[in-house]
Amino acid sequence: MNVRYARCQGAELITEDGRRILDFLSGYCVHNAGHNHPDIVAAVKSELDRNGPGMLQSHVPEMAGTLAQELCRRAGGRLAKALFCSSGSEGVEAAIKFARAHTRRNALLSADGAFHGLTCGALSLMSDPFWSEGFGPMLADVEHVPFGDLEGLAAQLSSRRFAALVLEPIQGEGGIRIPEPSYLKSAQELCRRYGTLLVLDEVQTGLHRTGPFLASHHYAVDPDMVVLAKALSGGLVPTGALLMTDDIYGSVFNSLKRSIVHTSTFGENGLSMRAALATLGVLDREHLGEQSASLGAVLRDRLRARLSGYEMVKEVRGMGLMNGIEFAPPRRMALRLGFESFKAIHAGMFGQIVVMRLFRDHGVLTQMCGNNFMVLKAAPPLVVDEAQIDTFVEAMGAVVELMHTSASFWTEAIGLARRVVNI
Numbered sequence: 382m383n384v385r386y387a388r389c390q391g392a393e394l395i396t397e398d399g400r401r402i403l404d405f406l407s408g409y410c411v412h413n414a415g416h417n418h419p420d421i422v423a424a425v426k427s428e429l430d431r432n433g434p435g436m437l438q439s440h441v442p443e444m445a446g447t448l449a450q451e452l453c454r455r456a457g458g459r460l461a462k463a464l465f466c467s468s469g470s471e472g473v474e475a476a477i478k479f480a481r482a483h484t485r486r487n488a489l490l491s492a493d494g495a496f497h498g499l500t501c502g503a504l505s506l507m508s509d510p511f512w513s514e515g516f517g518p519m520l521a522d523v524e525h526v527p528f529g530d531l532e533g534l535a536a537q538l539s540s541r542r543f544a545a546l547v548l549e550p551i552q553g554e555g556g557i558r559i560p561e562p563s564y565l566k567s568a569q570e571l572c573r574r575y576g577t578l579l580v581l582d583e584v585q586t587g588l589h590r591t592g593p594f595l596a597s598h599h600y601a602v603d604p605d606m607v608v609l610a611k612a613l614s615g616g617l618v619p620t621g622a623l624l625m626t627d628d629i630y631g632s633v634f635n636s637l638k639r640s641i642v643h644t645s646t647f648g649e650n651g652l653s654m655r656a657a658l659a660t661l662g663v664l665d666r667e668h669l670g671e672q673s674a675s676l677g678a679v680l681r682d683r684l685r686a687r688l689s690g691y692e693m694v695k696e697v698r699g700m701g702l703m704n705g706i707e708f709a710p711p712r713r714m715a716l717r718l719g720f721e722s723f724k725a726i727h728a729g730m731f732g733q734i735v736v737m738r739l740f741r742d743h744g745v746l747t748q749m750c751g752n753n754f755m756v757l758k759a760a761p762p763l764v765v766d767e768a769q770i771d772t773f774v775e776a777m778g779a780v781v782e783l784m785h786t787s788a789s790f791w792t793e794a795i796g797l798a799r800r801v802v803n804i
């Protein structure tokens with residue numbers, strides 16, 4: 382993966398030596414509008430050129446108001462206020478604090494396999510110890526329930542001690558896990574019954590990644606808070622936002638004295654606000670939500686057709702252009718040997734060899750999910766076209782064919798794997 386990039390545009394990355402790499406990762410769902418979209422670049426440049434007020438921390442940054450309005454209008458429901466920050470983790474941290482302030486409870490609930498960010502509070506919501514090991518005690522009073530399990534959820538919530546249930550509507554790093562259609566709505570009902578706020582982490586799924594503006598729009602839920610980041614920046618300026626109801630906002634900023642109890646220096650900076658407003662404009666004008674929905678269906682159909690019949694391909698699934706290809710351990714002895722040797726070296730090794738093959742042999746960039754090493758992501762910028770989808774499908778087909786038929790896929794990879802483990 383160690384190449385020098387000269388230029389990135391749309392869904393393509395061009396290396397210094399002239400190779401074209403097709404991006405099917407989008408920086409983990411940052412580049413929804415495509416790399417360096419000219420309208421977003423122009424907006425950022427013009428913001429710099431205007432020499433306007435920036436980070437004075439003592440004026441009314443109008444653009445933040447406009448962006449808040451635009452985001453809340455698109456998100457809908459009772460979401461009426463926005464708090465700006467610079468990353469997804471920071472948005473999750475704010476959600477934790479605001480939920481605690483509003484409910485006057487401390488405990489937090491999240492789902493197994495979730496990814497919410499690597500700052501201490503967000504990290505505490507993640508069940509996989511891989512991420513937290515060595516970093517000292519996490520937040521107390523955090524519980525995890527299996528994603529999609531309403532019974533377990535009801536049992537926990539009925540204790541009435543949880544400030545918030547934090548969920549990704551579709552788990553990204555967990556393996557592109559799509560819940561039953563009624564899950565989120567039922568979770569919301571349970572939250573309301575037991576006085577817990579429903580916080581949806583749409584850091585990956587938001588901004589039309591799965592079709593509609595928010596993935597939760599598929600499920601007609603009405604969350605109390607929504608976290609956005611990643612694609613909100615247009616891929617250019619770090620930007621995050623926590624959307625919330627008036628009541629929650631009022632619970633924190635409820636007096637002049639408390640009006641600065643939660644702020645962030647870079648939160649409402651002009652470059653981020655301009656980049657985000659320009660990004661929303663591009664997503665709307667180019668109908669990238671519709672494109673995500675329709676091309677996502679094309680991608681899944683073509684992948685399923687190309688990959689059917691291979692024993693190591695378990696499932697192709699997704700929504701819009703957030704898709705995963707799940708692999709399964711092989712049954713045939715000839716393949717099992719290679720697979721088990723990989724696993725013995727490192728649980729993630731098989732996936733990294735697939736990723737390396739796609740990149741090196743076919744000029745396709747993607748990755749395995751961070752909490753599920755058997756699921757490969759297929760999440761291109763939403764500006765991807767059908768020809769690029771066909772290139773990806775063909776590349777996948779070739780790599781999957783190779784892993785099922787060629788000893789070299791496994792032998793060459795074992796050598797590489799050993800070298801990697803020694804680093």
Ligand SMILES: Cc1ncc(COP(=O)(O)O)c(C=O)c1O
Nearest residue numbers: 468469470496497498582584585
């Ligand atoms: C669902 C989700 N939430 C939160 C985060 C954290 O975002 P950031 O890396 O911007 O802090 C991520 C990052 O990958 C994410 O995927």
